[in-house]
Amino acid sequence: MKAAFTARWWGWTPHPGTRADRPWVAEITGADPTYRYARQFLTPNVDHRGARDGVSSDVHCWWTLTSGRYYQARYLTGRRSGWTTRWLTVTPDGDVHDTTEQEVNRWVSRCSASTS
Numbered sequence: 001m002k003a004a005f006t007a008r009w010w011g012w013t014p015h016p017g018t019r020a021d022r023p024w025v026a027e028i029t030g031a032d033p034t035y036r037y038a039r040q041f042l043t044p045n046v047d048h049r050g051a052r053d054g055v056s057s058d059v060h061c062w063w064t065l066t067s068g069r070y071y072q073a074r075y076l077t078g079r080r081s082g083w084t085t086r087w088l089t090v091t092p093d094g095d096v097h098d099t100t101e102q103e104v105n106r107w108v109s110r111c112s113a114s115t116s
Helices: 101-114
Strands: 002-009 024-032 036-041 045-047 059-066 070-076 083-090 096-099
Touching: 002 070, 002 083, 002 096, 024 101, 059 083, 070 101, 083 101
Parallel strands: none
Antiparallel strands: 002 059, 024 036, 024 070, 045 059, 070 083, 083 096
8 A cells, every 4th residue: 555745845955965954754774884874865846836937935745655665754843843753654444553663673683683
Protein backbone atom coordinates (compact mmCIF):
# COMPACT_ATOMS: atom_id res chain seq x y z
CA MET A 1 0.00 0.00 0.00
CA LYS A 2 1.21 3.52 -0.73
CA ALA A 3 0.57 6.80 1.08
CA ALA A 4 1.58 10.44 0.69
CA PHE A 5 3.51 12.46 3.27
CA THR A 6 3.44 16.25 2.90
CA ALA A 7 5.59 19.08 4.30
CA ARG A 8 5.70 22.81 3.62
CA TRP A 9 8.94 24.20 2.23
CA TRP A 10 9.59 27.39 4.24
CA GLY A 11 11.75 29.93 2.42
CA TRP A 12 12.19 27.87 -0.74
CA THR A 13 15.25 28.77 -2.77
CA PRO A 14 15.74 27.67 -6.38
CA HIS A 15 19.16 26.08 -5.87
CA PRO A 16 19.05 22.46 -6.97
CA GLY A 17 21.28 20.05 -5.14
CA THR A 18 21.17 21.83 -1.79
CA ARG A 19 19.42 19.79 0.86
CA ALA A 20 20.29 22.03 3.83
CA ASP A 21 17.34 24.40 3.49
CA ARG A 22 14.62 22.07 2.29
CA PRO A 23 12.58 19.28 3.80
CA TRP A 24 13.57 15.74 3.02
CA VAL A 25 12.34 12.18 3.42
CA ALA A 26 14.64 9.16 3.30
CA GLU A 27 13.85 5.48 3.34
CA ILE A 28 15.92 3.66 5.97
CA THR A 29 17.57 0.73 4.20
CA GLY A 30 19.89 -0.60 6.92
CA ALA A 31 22.89 0.35 9.02
CA ASP A 32 25.69 2.69 8.01
CA PRO A 33 29.04 2.89 9.85
CA THR A 34 29.34 6.66 9.33
CA TYR A 35 25.78 8.00 9.39
CA ARG A 36 24.16 5.30 11.60
CA TYR A 37 21.47 4.60 9.00
CA ALA A 38 21.83 3.76 5.34
CA ARG A 39 19.26 5.93 3.59
CA GLN A 40 17.77 6.36 0.17
CA PHE A 41 16.67 9.99 -0.15
CA LEU A 42 13.38 10.28 -1.98
CA THR A 43 12.78 12.92 -4.64
CA PRO A 44 9.95 15.22 -3.59
CA ASN A 45 7.01 16.21 -5.72
CA VAL A 46 6.85 20.02 -5.45
CA ASP A 47 3.78 22.22 -5.79
CA HIS A 48 4.63 25.89 -6.45
CA ARG A 49 1.08 27.02 -7.28
CA GLY A 50 0.65 29.05 -4.07
CA ALA A 51 4.09 30.66 -4.24
CA ARG A 52 4.76 34.22 -5.29
CA ASP A 53 7.42 34.27 -8.01
CA GLY A 54 8.37 30.72 -7.01
CA VAL A 55 9.83 31.95 -3.70
CA SER A 56 7.57 31.82 -0.64
CA SER A 57 6.31 29.64 2.17
CA ASP A 58 3.43 28.37 0.06
CA VAL A 59 5.56 25.71 -1.61
CA HIS A 60 4.49 22.22 -0.65
CA CYS A 61 6.41 18.97 -1.07
CA TRP A 62 5.08 15.45 -0.90
CA TRP A 63 6.61 12.02 -1.10
CA THR A 64 5.05 8.64 -1.82
CA LEU A 65 5.78 6.15 0.95
CA THR A 66 5.30 2.37 0.79
CA SER A 67 4.00 0.13 3.57
CA GLY A 68 6.43 -2.23 5.26
CA ARG A 69 9.30 0.27 5.15
CA TYR A 70 10.68 2.84 7.57
CA TYR A 71 11.33 6.49 6.77
CA GLN A 72 12.98 9.50 8.36
CA ALA A 73 11.46 12.90 7.60
CA ARG A 74 13.08 16.24 8.44
CA TYR A 75 11.37 19.58 7.90
CA LEU A 76 10.79 23.01 9.41
CA THR A 77 7.44 23.61 11.11
CA GLY A 78 7.66 27.38 10.59
CA ARG A 79 9.92 30.18 9.41
CA ARG A 80 11.43 30.72 12.85
CA SER A 81 11.11 27.17 14.09
CA GLY A 82 13.74 24.52 14.38
CA TRP A 83 13.89 21.34 12.39
CA THR A 84 11.50 18.51 13.22
CA THR A 85 12.54 14.89 12.70
CA ARG A 86 9.86 12.22 12.43
CA TRP A 87 10.17 8.47 12.04
CA LEU A 88 7.43 7.12 9.79
CA THR A 89 5.97 3.94 8.44
CA VAL A 90 2.83 3.17 6.42
CA THR A 91 0.14 0.85 7.76
CA PRO A 92 -1.31 -1.94 5.59
CA ASP A 93 -4.40 0.30 5.25
CA GLY A 94 -2.32 3.07 3.68
CA ASP A 95 -2.10 5.49 6.62
CA VAL A 96 1.16 7.28 7.45
CA HIS A 97 1.99 6.37 11.05
CA ASP A 98 4.54 7.91 13.40
CA THR A 99 6.89 5.36 14.91
CA THR A 100 9.93 5.71 17.17
CA GLU A 101 13.63 5.76 16.48
CA GLN A 102 13.87 2.77 18.85
CA GLU A 103 11.57 0.76 16.56
CA VAL A 104 13.70 1.75 13.56
CA ASN A 105 16.82 0.64 15.48
CA ARG A 106 15.22 -2.75 16.23
CA TRP A 107 14.38 -3.19 12.55
CA VAL A 108 17.90 -2.21 11.48
CA SER A 109 19.34 -4.67 14.03
CA ARG A 110 17.14 -7.47 12.70
CA CYS A 111 18.20 -6.67 9.12
CA SER A 112 21.89 -6.63 10.09
CA ALA A 113 21.55 -9.95 11.93
CA SER A 114 19.83 -11.61 8.98
CA THR A 115 22.58 -10.58 6.53
CA SER A 116 25.53 -11.68 8.68
